[in-house]
Amino acid sequence: MDGMGESARLQAECAAGRDGSAVGIYVHVPFCISKCAYCDFVSYAGLDNLHDSYADALAAEIASAPRLRARTVYFGGGTPTVLRPTRLHELLEALGRRIDIIGGAEMTCEANPDTIDGPTLSRLRAAGFNRLSIGVQSLDDDVLKVLGRTHDACVARRAVDLARQAGFENINIDLIFGAPGESLDSWTRTLEEAVALDPDHLSVYSLTVEDGTRLAAAIAAGELPSPDDDLAADMMAAAASMLGAAGYERYEISNYARPGRQCRHNVDCWRHHDYLGFGASAHSKIGGVRLSNHGAVDRYVASLLGRATGCSKMIDSGEAISCDGMELSRMPQRVWSQSLSVRDRACEATILGLRLLGGMSRDRLDELWDGAGIDVGVALDQLRADGLLEAGDSVRLTERGVALANEVFRAFV
Ligand SMILES: C[S@@+](CC[C@H](N)C(=O)[O-])C[C@H]1O[C@@H](n2cnc3c(N)ncnc32)[C@H](O)[C@@H]1O
Ligand code: SF4
Known part of the structure; x- marks a missing residue:
């Protein structure tokens, strides 16, 4: 440690968050209409009966948040747009009551193409979201099937058009390359068609085969071929070259943007700025401290709404971490908190910072x-x-x- 007690340092940095530098706000919505074959994010399909109580729990967590300033708000998942737009609007309003969101803040909502139509998008735009991140993944229907997506390329293209019509002027699309069976030709066509959609930003990920996913099981059973590393490297190079030629700057290993359209929320995370996360499994980093919420949706909801007993027990870090007069680490939704050592901070900040090109x-x-x-x-x-x-x-x-x-x-x- 560097001489200053963790709590004292946190309080100092928390005060800076209120008065000076602003934090990022992340809101996690762990629901999807269906679980994709490759995904091991904290997201669950078939829990529709929990949507309303989860939104209530989020509102309760937000209402008890420290009064910080924020320069970005990011609703991610899962698929936030499985919640009704009125619920998302209410959550933005709840944030606005508690957090000083600076004028012109970037406000992103992630969306799966199958969960958005014109009226939904107009409501999200009217609610205050000014950036939409759409999970397109591929514009080849065969690849989308292998990935276990619920939509086809036509629905994905239409989602981007509808978002523009609804007034979104800052649109990201997520793409994945290297699906089993995907050829370089198919990926090149996806890139061409993605450029034709004229998004402001593209996140281009190499497929990771995560343990425990349907995709990993299919590969282990020999039903699908393993991803080919050399082909994936060629695909990554094709993305860099084609997106560069189309006027997108590669500003992070997997991210490309039109000038001025970098994702501010993620850039702040890569610069190791502080963020406050709400929702099941959400992490926060405030000062030199990391905090994490319950990952299980029912436990998270119970911890905040008190609808069950025995769920609000948290792992005690042994230290009360206070911010804005609140013991952040001892709030019922937390499962752990951890003070980062000076070395941990140096290591994290370096690895994140070097991701930016x-x-x-x-x-x-x-x-x-x-x-x-x-x-x-x-x-x-x-x-x-x-x-x-x-x-x-x-x-x-x-x-x-x-x-x-x-x-x-x-x-x-
Ligand atoms: C929370 S999702 C985005 C929004 C929405 N849930 C959707 O998929 O349409 C975040 C993104 O992470 C990427 N992703 C998830 N799992 C991945 C994996 N195993 N390999 C590569 N990219 C992955 C996908 O591109 C996905 O769009
Ligand atoms: S990729 Fe998106 S839609 Fe698919 S399971 Fe993961 S979070 Fe849900």
């Missing part, structure tokens, strides 16, 4: 690692010699470093 200043890196008593220059010299980093006044991944980013990150763990 603009990199980090050398001064910032030195400041982070000097605090932990570690000379970061040794690791930087080695990574530069390996052609993975450019390290002058600012430190950033080279093209080779982007492709081998995990190798770079391991050097800082």
Whole structure:
């Protein structure tokens, strides 16, 4: 530790959150209409009976939040748009009553194409959301089937058009490459068609086969081929080249944006700024402390609404973490809290910061690692010699470093 007690430091940083730098707000909605074959996010299908009580619990958690300032609001999931737009509107209003959301804040809502129509989108826009992130994933129907998506390419395209018509001027689409059986030709067509939709931002993810998913089981059973790493590398290169040629800047390993359209919420997270999360499994980082809520929806709801007993027991971190006069770590929805050591903070901030292709200043890196008593220059010299980093006044991944980013990150763990 660096001399200042954690609680004292948190309180100081919390005060900064109220008066100076603003935090990001994340609201997790863990429901989907159906579970995709590849997804291991905290999201559940078939819990429609819990939607209303979950929204009530979110409202209760928000009502008891510390009074911070926020510059971004992000509703993610799961699929937030499985909740009725009026509920999402009420939750934004609840946030506005408790949190000082600065003018012009970026307010994102994630959506699955199957959950949005014209009237829903107009209501979301009127509620105050000004950025929509649509899970398109692919514009090839065969790939969408392998991924276990409920929509086809036509519905995905229409969702983007409807969002524009509803007045969204900042639209992201998520794409995934490397599905079993997907060819480079098919991926190239998806990219061409995605560019034709003219989104402001694209998140382009390499498919990860997560343990415990239907996709992992199908691959293990030999029903589907394993993803091919070389093909995935070619697909990543095709995305960089085609999206670059279409005027999108690659500003993070998996993210591309029109000028000025980077996702501010995520950029702040990569810059290691603070955020406050609401909802089941939501994490927060305030000052040097991480907090996490119950992951199970029923326990989260019960902890906030008191509709069941025995569910509000939390793991005691042994330390009361206060912010705005509240013991954040001892709130009933929390399952754990953890004070990050100076080294943990340096490690996290470096790995997140280097994901941004603009990199980090050398001064910032030195400041982070000097605090932990570690000379970061040794690791930087080695990574530069390996052609993975450019390290002058600012430190950033080279093209080779982007492709081998995990190798770079391991050097800082
Ligand atoms: C919460 S979802 C987005 C909104 C909505 N639930 C949907 O899927 O339409 C976040 C994104 O993470 C990506 N994702 C999830 N699991 C992934 C995996 N195993 N590999 C690669 N990308 C994944 C998908 O692109 C997905 O759109
Ligand atoms: S990818 Fe999106 S829609 Fe599919 S299960 Fe995950 S969170 Fe739900």
